[in-house]
Amino acid sequence: MLEYTPDRRPTGGLRLPAHKEASTAQPIARGFVPRTLVLALQQHQGPPTTPVVRRGERVLRGQVVARARALRSAAVHASTSGHVRAIEDRLVPSVHAVHRTRCIVIDADGEDEPLPPGAGSAWPEDPEKQLKSIRDGGIVGLGGGVFPTAEKLGPQTPCKVLIINGVECEPYISCDDMLMREAAAEIVDGALIMRELLAAPECIVAVERDKPQAIEALLEAGRASGDASLRLADIPTIYPTGGERQLVEMLTGEEVPSTHYPSEIGYICQNVGTAFAVHRLVRAGEPLLSRVVTVAGDGIARPQNVETPIGTPIGELIEFCGGYRGDVDRLILGGSMMGYALPNDEMPITKGSNCLIAAARTEVRQDFSERFCIRCGNCGTACPARLLPQELLRAARDNDHALLDEFGLTDCIECGCCDVICPSHIPLTEVFRNAKFAHARYQRQEVFSAETQQRFRRHEERERADVQRGKDLQDQIRHEVETDEPARQQAIEAAIERARQRRSQDTDSE
Amino acid sequence: MLIGTVVLAGLALGLCAVLVLTDRLLPAGRDRVAEQVESLLPRIQCAQCGYPGCRPYAEAIAAGEADINRCPPGGEDTVRRLAEFLGREVVALDTTLGSASMNRVARIDEHNCIGCNRCVPVCPVDAVVGVQQTIHAVIAAHCTGCEICLAHCPVDCIDLIPRDA
Structure with missing residues (x-):
């Protein structure tokens, strides 16, 4: 595998303190089995799945509990063995906010009994069946976007380059870094499987420069695979270069058009975690049952990365990491830039949850007093989407939708760079997020x-x-009557006749 | 001196003529204003403003004949947008005109519909379907909640329900 440094610089972005030292100090903790599972029927972008288990039924690890109907969907599996307690509506974190959605709640029995070997279907030969297999394996984009992987790998615009995204630029998050260090060979294998499915001539693994161990491990695995089409791009450590659009532009120089996906111009991005999940599915027949979650922040006793079964309640995961420590101010799901605060720790880890921060009071900004915009323009310089946040802010607060369109509100990726750089503490991203709904x-x-x-x-x-x-009809009749002399005479005589008859009737009746 | 006067006078007269002619020959100016005013209205054709549709109301506004507060479904928002566009004062919405709202749609109670076909032709957006002697139905996705059909139903079987119910 060839390592190279792209010669472009990312647009905008910020150098941020990484806060990843604590969680990367020890290997990924494995073997954690929760007591309860809360499996949301919709953990992906697309139509929800249909439950195929009943209350009271015993399920085994790897068993399908909810089936996907459309290709743009992904099945849900029991990530440990136990009994179905209920199928009910619960609050579940999704990409941008907490939603109330239908969930299958399972009481785990602690035995973690897997399906008998050979129960999973073997990897098929036919590409169409392979896609279905990925969908039924429940695989979605694990970078946080939870886009169904089968849909993304499906037949569409020919793929020029498959990009494996290991940039992970957001502070606190280190699950991809740890996975790349520990399972580089599996990731490379998963990448090659996907490349074959897409028939992509090229495959680039992109990793940020501040992850030397991951780069070393990937280069080693790439050499071992002996595939010449693989390249490793080391990316400058600037947030948010790991964003799909930013990464495509950084690597290829092509800007992804507004309102379009990168796949429409021939670039498919897949997260390293997704590549690992594809490898597990194809080589071991194991569907997506767990993911690596970074548990970080000064409010946690033992910050670390944990291989977490999907559906684990957040509280149980925190307990596994030694519980809370000291003065916890906020519980944040996701990184410190794009994550959001959770109302409680009863909600489950979903396929898209990559990081959990129990933030101590000292880590979180406490001063929320907003001051006037001084038009310094820092936000415009920092914006990776080349927008003008101060103009957008004005339009959003005026509810001027035409102006919002003109300044490209929908192109905002909500990375939070303008927020951080703003000297007046204006909550720009929050305003934009709300404005997008309106x-x-x-x-x-x-x-x-x-x-x-x-x-x-x-x-x-x-x-x-x-x-x-x-x-027209009236005119036509009138015209006929007026121009046709015999017809006119006839009409007059008919009228006279009618009148005479009526008169004679009248006299008869008298 | 004389030449200058003549030239300037000629220019002034000529330009006057051009202005007068363009004003006469291109009466589109007011039409364009009406069009833009119409685009600021919700365009649900409820006629509660007293005009037979949004376009006539927009024309009346453009001609300065109508107040800008006569659109119940548009609410205060529309009044504000119109005021801003036309450079007029913001006035309070005339709440006596009606209660049409874009958040509601009509629904026909199938138990009581007698298939009289009176609501079908009066619907401004053809959202009611049905022929005589059969039960009618409202296409919710097309219904604007204008309330026009309510008055035409002899058995009072049309209700307004929240749009997403």
């Missing part, structure tokens, strides 16, 4: 209004045409 509602409304207007025009036209047709 903007989407406004756009739906506009589409509806335009359609309604159209429908009304057609209705009016039809009505007008109806009236016109009536008039």
